[in-house]
Amino acid sequence: MTQNIDGIQTIDYFEKIKDHEQVVLCNDPHSGLKAIIAIHDTTLGPALGGTRMFPYASFEDALDDVLRLSEGMTNKCAAAGLDFGGGKAVIIGDPKTDSTPALFRAFGQYVDSLNGRFYTGTDMGTMPEDFVEAAKETQFINGIPEAYGGSGDSSIPTAHGVLYALEATSNYVFNHQDLGLNSYAIQGLGKVGYKIAQRLLELGATVYATDINESAIEQLTKEAKDLTGQLTIVGLDDIYDVKADIFVPCAMGSIINDETLEKLQVKAIVGSANNQLKTKEIAEKLKQAGIVYAPDFIVNSGGLIQVADELYGPNHERVLKETKAIFNSLESIFAEADANNITTLEAASIRVQAVLDDQRNRNNFFARHRRPKWQVKE
Numbered sequence: 001m002t003q004n005i006d007g008i009q010t011i012d013y014f015e016k017i018k019d020h021e022q023v024v025l026c027n028d029p030h031s032g033l034k035a036i037i038a039i040h041d042t043t044l045g046p047a048l049g050g051t052r053m054f055p056y057a058s059f060e061d062a063l064d065d066v067l068r069l070s071e072g073m074t075n076k077c078a079a080a081g082l083d084f085g086g087g088k089a090v091i092i093g094d095p096k097t098d099s100t101p102a103l104f105r106a107f108g109q110y111v112d113s114l115n116g117r118f119y120t121g122t123d124m125g126t127m128p129e130d131f132v133e134a135a136k137e138t139q140f141i142n143g144i145p146e147a148y149g150g151s152g153d154s155s156i157p158t159a160h161g162v163l164y165a166l167e168a169t170s171n172y173v174f175n176h177q178d179l180g181l182n183s184y185a186i187q188g189l190g191k192v193g194y195k196i197a198q199r200l201l202e203l204g205a206t207v208y209a210t211d212i213n214e215s216a217i218e219q220l221t222k223e224a225k226d227l228t229g230q231l232t233i234v235g236l237d238d239i240y241d242v243k244a245d246i247f248v249p250c251a252m253g254s255i256i257n258d259e260t261l262e263k264l265q266v267k268a269i270v271g272s273a274n275n276q277l278k279t280k281e282i283a284e285k286l287k288q289a290g291i292v293y294a295p296d297f298i299v300n301s302g303g304l305i306q307v308a309d310e311l312y313g314p315n316h317e318r319v320l321k322e323t324k325a326i327f328n329s330l331e332s333i334f335a336e337a338d339a340n341n342i343t344t345l346e347a348a349s350i351r352v353q354a355v356l357d358d359q360r361n362r363n364n365f366f367a368r369h370r371r372p373k374w375q376v377k378e
Protein backbone atom coordinates (compact mmCIF):
# COMPACT_ATOMS: atom_id res chain seq x y z
CA MET A 1 0.00 0.00 0.00
CA THR A 2 2.90 2.34 -0.57
CA GLN A 3 3.46 4.41 -3.68
CA ASN A 4 6.60 5.98 -5.05
CA ILE A 5 6.25 9.74 -5.50
CA ASP A 6 9.38 11.49 -6.77
CA GLY A 7 11.52 8.68 -5.39
CA ILE A 8 9.89 8.81 -1.94
CA GLN A 9 7.86 5.85 -0.65
CA THR A 10 4.58 7.12 0.79
CA ILE A 11 1.50 5.32 2.04
CA ASP A 12 -1.34 5.39 -0.49
CA TYR A 13 -4.15 6.31 1.88
CA PHE A 14 -6.85 6.22 -0.80
CA GLU A 15 -5.83 2.64 -1.59
CA LYS A 16 -6.02 1.85 2.13
CA ILE A 17 -9.54 3.26 2.48
CA LYS A 18 -10.79 2.01 -0.88
CA ASP A 19 -13.56 -0.11 0.69
CA HIS A 20 -14.78 2.73 2.93
CA GLU A 21 -17.23 5.52 2.13
CA GLN A 22 -15.71 8.17 4.36
CA VAL A 23 -12.91 8.65 6.87
CA VAL A 24 -12.85 11.75 9.09
CA LEU A 25 -9.86 13.00 11.06
CA CYS A 26 -10.80 14.99 14.17
CA ASN A 27 -8.24 17.30 15.74
CA ASP A 28 -9.11 19.62 18.63
CA PRO A 29 -5.94 21.12 20.17
CA HIS A 30 -7.89 22.72 23.04
CA SER A 31 -9.07 19.40 24.52
CA GLY A 32 -6.29 17.28 23.03
CA LEU A 33 -8.77 15.25 20.97
CA LYS A 34 -7.24 13.25 18.18
CA ALA A 35 -9.76 10.86 16.69
CA ILE A 36 -10.66 9.04 13.49
CA ILE A 37 -14.24 8.28 12.45
CA ALA A 38 -14.59 5.64 9.73
CA ILE A 39 -17.83 5.02 7.85
CA HIS A 40 -17.56 1.74 5.98
CA ASP A 41 -20.91 1.16 4.28
CA THR A 42 -24.32 2.81 4.65
CA THR A 43 -26.28 0.53 2.30
CA LEU A 44 -28.55 -0.54 5.15
CA GLY A 45 -28.80 2.82 6.92
CA PRO A 46 -26.69 5.37 8.78
CA ALA A 47 -23.44 4.07 10.23
CA LEU A 48 -23.55 2.83 13.81
CA GLY A 49 -20.65 1.75 15.99
CA GLY A 50 -18.95 2.44 19.28
CA THR A 51 -15.95 4.66 19.95
CA ARG A 52 -12.76 3.05 21.20
CA MET A 53 -10.09 4.89 23.19
CA PHE A 54 -6.60 3.43 23.13
CA PRO A 55 -3.03 4.79 23.31
CA TYR A 56 -2.17 3.71 19.74
CA ALA A 57 1.56 3.70 19.04
CA SER A 58 1.04 5.45 15.70
CA PHE A 59 -1.56 7.07 13.46
CA GLU A 60 -1.31 4.06 11.13
CA ASP A 61 -2.18 1.65 13.96
CA ALA A 62 -5.24 3.73 14.83
CA LEU A 63 -6.30 3.96 11.19
CA ASP A 64 -5.90 0.21 10.63
CA ASP A 65 -7.97 -0.49 13.74
CA VAL A 66 -10.83 1.85 12.87
CA LEU A 67 -10.98 0.59 9.27
CA ARG A 68 -11.26 -3.04 10.39
CA LEU A 69 -13.67 -2.25 13.21
CA SER A 70 -16.03 -0.26 10.99
CA GLU A 71 -16.08 -3.01 8.36
CA GLY A 72 -16.95 -5.44 11.14
CA MET A 73 -19.92 -3.23 12.04
CA THR A 74 -21.33 -3.53 8.52
CA ASN A 75 -21.24 -7.32 8.96
CA LYS A 76 -22.70 -7.12 12.44
CA CYS A 77 -25.59 -4.83 11.47
CA ALA A 78 -26.45 -6.97 8.43
CA ALA A 79 -26.25 -10.25 10.35
CA ALA A 80 -28.46 -8.85 13.12
CA GLY A 81 -31.02 -7.62 10.58
CA LEU A 82 -30.66 -3.95 11.55
CA ASP A 83 -31.28 -0.92 9.35
CA PHE A 84 -27.85 0.51 10.08
CA GLY A 85 -24.54 0.54 8.33
CA GLY A 86 -21.00 0.04 9.56
CA GLY A 87 -19.02 2.75 11.29
CA LYS A 88 -16.69 3.10 14.21
CA ALA A 89 -14.45 5.73 15.80
CA VAL A 90 -11.15 5.59 17.64
CA ILE A 91 -9.76 8.22 19.98
CA ILE A 92 -5.97 8.18 20.26
CA GLY A 93 -5.24 8.47 23.99
CA ASP A 94 -5.03 6.68 27.30
CA PRO A 95 -8.47 6.27 28.89
CA LYS A 96 -6.87 6.42 32.37
CA THR A 97 -5.32 9.86 31.90
CA ASP A 98 -6.81 11.50 28.81
CA SER A 99 -10.57 10.98 29.25
CA THR A 100 -11.90 14.45 30.04
CA PRO A 101 -15.36 15.99 29.64
CA ALA A 102 -13.84 18.59 27.27
CA LEU A 103 -12.43 15.86 25.03
CA PHE A 104 -15.77 14.06 24.76
CA ARG A 105 -17.65 17.31 24.14
CA ALA A 106 -15.26 18.09 21.30
CA PHE A 107 -15.76 14.58 19.97
CA GLY A 108 -19.54 15.12 20.14
CA GLN A 109 -19.15 18.18 17.92
CA TYR A 110 -17.36 16.13 15.27
CA VAL A 111 -20.07 13.45 15.42
CA ASP A 112 -22.68 16.19 15.05
CA SER A 113 -20.92 17.56 11.97
CA LEU A 114 -21.81 14.30 10.19
CA ASN A 115 -25.47 15.19 10.62
CA GLY A 116 -26.79 11.69 11.33
CA ARG A 117 -24.50 9.69 9.06
CA PHE A 118 -22.86 8.23 12.19
CA TYR A 119 -24.30 7.18 15.58
CA THR A 120 -21.92 6.18 18.37
CA GLY A 121 -21.50 5.13 22.00
CA THR A 122 -19.08 3.10 24.10
CA ASP A 123 -16.47 0.53 23.14
CA MET A 124 -13.19 -0.60 24.65
CA GLY A 125 -11.70 2.19 26.79
CA THR A 126 -14.82 4.38 26.90
CA MET A 127 -17.66 4.53 29.42
CA PRO A 128 -21.36 5.48 29.14
CA GLU A 129 -20.64 8.60 31.25
CA ASP A 130 -18.17 9.84 28.59
CA PHE A 131 -21.04 9.96 26.14
CA VAL A 132 -23.19 12.02 28.49
CA GLU A 133 -20.64 14.74 27.68
CA ALA A 134 -20.69 14.01 23.95
CA ALA A 135 -24.51 14.04 23.99
CA LYS A 136 -24.42 17.67 25.15
CA GLU A 137 -23.18 18.49 21.66
CA THR A 138 -25.08 16.06 19.47
CA GLN A 139 -28.21 13.90 19.35
CA PHE A 140 -26.42 11.10 17.48
CA ILE A 141 -25.25 9.31 20.62
CA ASN A 142 -26.51 6.06 22.10
CA GLY A 143 -25.79 3.85 25.10
CA ILE A 144 -25.90 6.69 27.63
CA PRO A 145 -26.97 5.85 31.22
CA GLU A 146 -30.65 5.29 31.96
CA ALA A 147 -30.58 8.24 34.37
CA TYR A 148 -30.01 10.40 31.28
CA GLY A 149 -32.77 8.77 29.23
CA GLY A 150 -30.60 6.24 27.41
CA SER A 151 -30.75 2.45 27.45
CA GLY A 152 -27.72 2.20 29.72
CA ASP A 153 -24.56 0.17 29.54
CA SER A 154 -24.53 -1.75 26.23
CA SER A 155 -22.00 -4.22 27.62
CA ILE A 156 -24.85 -5.86 29.58
CA PRO A 157 -26.69 -7.16 26.46
CA THR A 158 -23.32 -7.87 24.85
CA ALA A 159 -22.47 -10.18 27.75
CA HIS A 160 -25.94 -11.79 27.56
CA GLY A 161 -25.40 -12.39 23.85
CA VAL A 162 -22.03 -14.03 24.45
CA LEU A 163 -23.64 -16.33 27.02
CA TYR A 164 -26.32 -17.37 24.47
CA ALA A 165 -23.52 -17.96 21.96
CA LEU A 166 -21.66 -20.07 24.52
CA GLU A 167 -24.81 -22.16 25.01
CA ALA A 168 -25.24 -22.69 21.26
CA THR A 169 -21.56 -23.60 20.84
CA SER A 170 -21.57 -25.89 23.87
CA ASN A 171 -24.62 -27.63 22.44
CA TYR A 172 -22.90 -28.06 19.07
CA VAL A 173 -19.52 -29.19 20.41
CA PHE A 174 -20.32 -30.92 23.70
CA ASN A 175 -23.99 -31.86 23.19
CA HIS A 176 -25.20 -29.97 26.23
CA GLN A 177 -26.10 -26.37 27.11
CA ASP A 178 -25.10 -26.39 30.76
CA LEU A 179 -22.37 -23.72 30.84
CA GLY A 180 -21.46 -24.69 34.40
CA LEU A 181 -20.06 -28.03 33.18
CA ASN A 182 -17.37 -26.47 30.96
CA SER A 183 -14.01 -24.80 31.51
CA TYR A 184 -13.16 -21.40 29.99
CA ALA A 185 -10.09 -19.26 29.33
CA ILE A 186 -11.23 -15.62 29.49
CA GLN A 187 -8.99 -12.86 28.12
CA GLY A 188 -10.03 -9.43 29.44
CA LEU A 189 -12.13 -8.66 32.50
CA GLY A 190 -13.52 -5.33 31.36
CA LYS A 191 -17.13 -4.28 30.89
CA VAL A 192 -18.06 -7.45 28.99
CA GLY A 193 -15.51 -10.06 30.11
CA TYR A 194 -16.06 -9.41 33.80
CA LYS A 195 -19.82 -10.00 33.55
CA ILE A 196 -19.26 -13.24 31.63
CA ALA A 197 -16.71 -14.50 34.17
CA GLN A 198 -19.07 -13.64 37.03
CA ARG A 199 -21.98 -15.53 35.44
CA LEU A 200 -19.89 -18.59 34.56
CA LEU A 201 -18.55 -18.76 38.11
CA GLU A 202 -22.10 -18.44 39.44
CA LEU A 203 -23.02 -21.44 37.28
CA GLY A 204 -20.18 -23.47 38.78
CA ALA A 205 -17.78 -23.41 35.82
CA THR A 206 -14.00 -23.65 35.87
CA VAL A 207 -12.65 -20.26 34.79
CA TYR A 208 -9.09 -19.25 33.91
CA ALA A 209 -8.81 -15.49 33.46
CA THR A 210 -6.30 -12.77 32.72
CA ASP A 211 -6.24 -8.97 32.43
CA ILE A 212 -3.65 -6.21 32.46
CA ASN A 213 -5.82 -4.40 35.00
CA GLU A 214 -4.87 -5.60 38.48
CA SER A 215 -7.95 -4.13 40.14
CA ALA A 216 -10.33 -6.14 37.91
CA ILE A 217 -8.42 -9.30 38.85
CA GLU A 218 -8.51 -8.44 42.56
CA GLN A 219 -12.24 -7.75 42.45
CA LEU A 220 -13.09 -10.98 40.63
CA THR A 221 -10.82 -13.01 42.93
CA LYS A 222 -12.67 -11.56 45.92
CA GLU A 223 -16.11 -12.20 44.41
CA ALA A 224 -15.22 -15.73 43.30
CA LYS A 225 -14.83 -16.81 46.93
CA ASP A 226 -18.63 -16.67 47.31
CA LEU A 227 -19.39 -18.32 43.95
CA THR A 228 -19.53 -22.05 43.26
CA GLY A 229 -17.14 -22.10 40.29
CA GLN A 230 -13.36 -22.34 40.41
CA LEU A 231 -11.26 -19.30 39.38
CA THR A 232 -7.59 -19.42 38.43
CA ILE A 233 -5.75 -16.24 37.37
CA VAL A 234 -3.10 -16.78 34.70
CA GLY A 235 -0.44 -14.57 33.07
CA LEU A 236 -1.24 -12.41 30.03
CA ASP A 237 0.47 -14.68 27.51
CA ASP A 238 -0.32 -17.90 29.37
CA ILE A 239 -4.03 -17.56 28.56
CA TYR A 240 -3.40 -19.07 25.10
CA ASP A 241 -1.81 -22.22 26.59
CA VAL A 242 -4.63 -22.97 29.01
CA LYS A 243 -6.19 -26.39 28.51
CA ALA A 244 -9.86 -25.45 28.63
CA ASP A 245 -13.01 -26.22 26.68
CA ILE A 246 -13.63 -22.71 25.30
CA PHE A 247 -11.43 -19.65 24.75
CA VAL A 248 -13.37 -16.45 25.46
CA PRO A 249 -11.51 -13.40 24.06
CA CYS A 250 -12.93 -10.17 25.52
CA ALA A 251 -10.11 -7.68 25.03
CA MET A 252 -8.36 -6.66 21.83
CA GLY A 253 -8.52 -8.03 18.27
CA SER A 254 -6.14 -10.07 16.05
CA ILE A 255 -5.41 -12.44 18.93
CA ILE A 256 -6.09 -15.53 16.83
CA ASN A 257 -3.08 -15.69 14.56
CA ASP A 258 -0.46 -18.23 13.44
CA GLU A 259 1.48 -17.83 16.66
CA THR A 260 -1.43 -18.27 19.08
CA LEU A 261 -3.04 -21.00 16.98
CA GLU A 262 0.02 -23.16 17.71
CA LYS A 263 -0.64 -22.83 21.42
CA LEU A 264 -4.43 -23.06 21.69
CA GLN A 265 -5.69 -26.21 23.44
CA VAL A 266 -9.41 -25.43 23.33
CA LYS A 267 -12.27 -26.94 21.38
CA ALA A 268 -14.00 -23.65 20.56
CA ILE A 269 -13.59 -19.85 20.47
CA VAL A 270 -16.53 -17.70 21.55
CA GLY A 271 -15.91 -14.16 22.75
CA SER A 272 -16.89 -10.51 22.57
CA ALA A 273 -13.67 -9.09 21.12
CA ASN A 274 -14.07 -7.51 17.70
CA ASN A 275 -11.89 -8.80 14.84
CA GLN A 276 -10.55 -11.80 16.68
CA LEU A 277 -9.00 -13.39 13.58
CA LYS A 278 -5.86 -11.63 12.38
CA THR A 279 -6.65 -12.65 8.80
CA LYS A 280 -9.58 -14.36 7.11
CA GLU A 281 -7.32 -17.35 6.29
CA ILE A 282 -7.08 -18.16 10.01
CA ALA A 283 -10.71 -19.35 9.86
CA GLU A 284 -9.67 -22.21 7.56
CA LYS A 285 -6.72 -23.06 9.80
CA LEU A 286 -9.03 -23.23 12.83
CA LYS A 287 -11.33 -25.57 10.91
CA GLN A 288 -8.36 -27.80 10.03
CA ALA A 289 -7.29 -27.78 13.69
CA GLY A 290 -10.79 -28.86 14.76
CA ILE A 291 -11.43 -25.67 16.73
CA VAL A 292 -14.97 -24.35 16.30
CA TYR A 293 -14.96 -20.61 15.73
CA ALA A 294 -18.17 -18.72 16.56
CA PRO A 295 -17.89 -15.62 14.31
CA ASP A 296 -17.32 -12.57 16.51
CA PHE A 297 -19.78 -10.33 14.67
CA ILE A 298 -22.58 -12.79 15.43
CA VAL A 299 -21.54 -13.48 19.04
CA ASN A 300 -21.04 -9.89 20.19
CA SER A 301 -24.05 -8.20 18.61
CA GLY A 302 -26.04 -7.78 21.86
CA GLY A 303 -24.75 -4.27 22.53
CA LEU A 304 -25.43 -3.23 18.97
CA ILE A 305 -28.97 -4.61 19.21
CA GLN A 306 -29.53 -2.46 22.29
CA VAL A 307 -28.11 0.78 20.91
CA ALA A 308 -30.03 0.35 17.63
CA ASP A 309 -33.21 -0.41 19.56
CA GLU A 310 -32.70 2.63 21.81
CA LEU A 311 -33.82 4.91 18.99
CA TYR A 312 -37.36 3.57 19.57
CA GLY A 313 -36.94 4.40 23.30
CA PRO A 314 -35.24 2.17 25.90
CA ASN A 315 -36.83 -1.26 26.48
CA HIS A 316 -34.69 -3.99 28.05
CA GLU A 317 -37.26 -6.75 27.58
CA ARG A 318 -37.37 -6.19 23.81
CA VAL A 319 -33.57 -6.11 23.63
CA LEU A 320 -33.17 -9.34 25.60
CA LYS A 321 -35.66 -11.07 23.29
CA GLU A 322 -33.77 -9.91 20.20
CA THR A 323 -30.43 -10.83 21.74
CA LYS A 324 -31.64 -14.41 22.30
CA ALA A 325 -31.77 -14.76 18.51
CA ILE A 326 -27.96 -15.07 18.62
CA PHE A 327 -28.46 -18.69 19.78
CA ASN A 328 -30.50 -19.69 16.71
CA SER A 329 -28.37 -17.63 14.37
CA LEU A 330 -25.20 -19.43 15.48
CA GLU A 331 -26.87 -22.84 15.35
CA SER A 332 -27.83 -22.28 11.73
CA ILE A 333 -24.35 -20.98 10.86
CA PHE A 334 -22.77 -24.13 12.32
CA ALA A 335 -25.25 -26.23 10.33
CA GLU A 336 -24.62 -24.34 7.06
CA ALA A 337 -20.86 -24.58 7.52
CA ASP A 338 -21.15 -28.35 8.02
CA ALA A 339 -23.57 -28.86 5.13
CA ASN A 340 -21.37 -26.98 2.67
CA ASN A 341 -17.99 -27.91 4.12
CA ILE A 342 -17.04 -24.26 4.55
CA THR A 343 -15.77 -22.32 7.53
CA THR A 344 -18.19 -20.74 10.00
CA LEU A 345 -16.80 -17.36 8.92
CA GLU A 346 -17.69 -18.09 5.29
CA ALA A 347 -21.18 -19.24 6.29
CA ALA A 348 -21.74 -16.02 8.27
CA SER A 349 -20.28 -13.85 5.48
CA ILE A 350 -22.56 -15.41 2.85
CA ARG A 351 -25.52 -14.43 5.02
CA VAL A 352 -24.24 -10.84 5.35
CA GLN A 353 -23.67 -10.53 1.61
CA ALA A 354 -27.22 -11.71 0.89
CA VAL A 355 -28.67 -9.02 3.18
CA LEU A 356 -26.53 -6.29 1.56
CA ASP A 357 -27.36 -7.48 -1.98
CA ASP A 358 -31.04 -7.59 -1.15
CA GLN A 359 -31.00 -3.96 -0.05
CA ARG A 360 -28.85 -2.87 -3.04
CA ASN A 361 -31.32 -4.55 -5.40
CA ARG A 362 -34.30 -2.72 -3.98
CA ASN A 363 -35.72 -0.09 -6.27
CA ASN A 364 -33.64 3.04 -5.76
CA PHE A 365 -36.41 5.35 -6.89
CA PHE A 366 -38.47 4.38 -3.85
CA ALA A 367 -35.43 4.05 -1.61
CA ARG A 368 -34.74 7.76 -2.09
CA HIS A 369 -38.05 8.61 -0.46
CA ARG A 370 -38.08 5.75 2.03
CA ARG A 371 -38.65 6.86 5.61
CA PRO A 372 -36.35 4.82 7.78
CA LYS A 373 -38.16 2.64 10.29
CA TRP A 374 -35.94 4.01 13.08
CA GLN A 375 -36.91 7.49 14.20
CA VAL A 376 -34.64 10.40 13.39
CA LYS A 377 -34.87 12.68 16.39
CA GLU A 378 -35.55 16.25 15.34
Ligand SMILES: NC(=O)C1=CN([C@@H]2O[C@H](COP(=O)(O)OP(=O)(O)OC[C@H]3O[C@@H](n4cnc5c(N)ncnc54)[C@H](O)[C@@H]3O)[C@@H](O)[C@H]2O)C=CC1
Pocket residue numbers: 122123124125126154155156158187188189190191192193210211212213216236250251252253272273274300301303304
Ligand atom coordinates in the same frame (compact mmCIF):
# COMPACT_ATOMS: atom_id res chain seq x y z
N1 LIG B 1 -18.88 -3.10 25.26
C1 LIG B 1 -19.63 -3.70 24.33
O1 LIG B 1 -20.86 -3.70 24.43
C2 LIG B 1 -19.00 -4.39 23.17
C3 LIG B 1 -17.67 -4.72 23.17
N2 LIG B 1 -17.14 -5.41 22.11
C4 LIG B 1 -15.73 -5.75 22.10
O2 LIG B 1 -15.43 -6.57 23.23
C5 LIG B 1 -14.10 -6.29 23.69
C6 LIG B 1 -14.17 -5.85 25.15
O3 LIG B 1 -14.99 -4.70 25.25
P1 LIG B 1 -15.28 -3.98 26.65
O4 LIG B 1 -15.40 -5.01 27.72
O5 LIG B 1 -16.35 -3.03 26.40
O6 LIG B 1 -13.92 -3.17 26.84
P2 LIG B 1 -13.24 -2.71 28.21
O7 LIG B 1 -12.27 -1.64 27.86
O8 LIG B 1 -14.27 -2.43 29.24
O9 LIG B 1 -12.47 -4.05 28.66
C7 LIG B 1 -11.36 -4.56 27.99
C8 LIG B 1 -10.51 -5.26 29.05
O10 LIG B 1 -9.43 -5.91 28.41
C9 LIG B 1 -8.26 -5.71 29.18
N3 LIG B 1 -7.10 -5.89 28.32
C10 LIG B 1 -6.56 -5.04 27.42
N4 LIG B 1 -5.49 -5.59 26.85
C11 LIG B 1 -5.35 -6.82 27.38
C12 LIG B 1 -4.43 -7.89 27.19
N5 LIG B 1 -3.40 -7.79 26.36
N6 LIG B 1 -4.62 -9.04 27.89
C13 LIG B 1 -5.64 -9.15 28.76
N7 LIG B 1 -6.53 -8.17 29.00
C14 LIG B 1 -6.38 -7.02 28.32
C15 LIG B 1 -8.43 -4.30 29.72
O11 LIG B 1 -7.60 -4.06 30.85
C16 LIG B 1 -9.92 -4.28 30.06
O12 LIG B 1 -10.16 -4.73 31.39
C17 LIG B 1 -13.54 -5.22 22.73
O13 LIG B 1 -12.87 -5.85 21.67
C18 LIG B 1 -14.80 -4.56 22.18
O14 LIG B 1 -14.58 -3.96 20.93
C19 LIG B 1 -17.90 -5.81 21.06
C20 LIG B 1 -19.24 -5.53 21.02
C21 LIG B 1 -19.88 -4.74 22.04
Ligand SMILES: O=C(O)CCC(=O)C(=O)O
Pocket residue numbers: 048049050051076121122123143154155274300301303304307
Ligand atom coordinates in the same frame (compact mmCIF):
# COMPACT_ATOMS: atom_id res chain seq x y z
O1 LIG C 1 -21.95 -1.66 21.76
C1 LIG C 1 -22.09 -0.52 21.31
O2 LIG C 1 -22.17 0.49 22.04
C2 LIG C 1 -22.20 -0.29 19.84
C3 LIG C 1 -21.91 -1.46 19.01
C4 LIG C 1 -20.47 -1.63 18.76
O3 LIG C 1 -19.71 -0.72 18.65
C5 LIG C 1 -19.96 -2.99 18.61
O4 LIG C 1 -20.76 -3.92 18.57
O5 LIG C 1 -18.74 -3.16 18.49
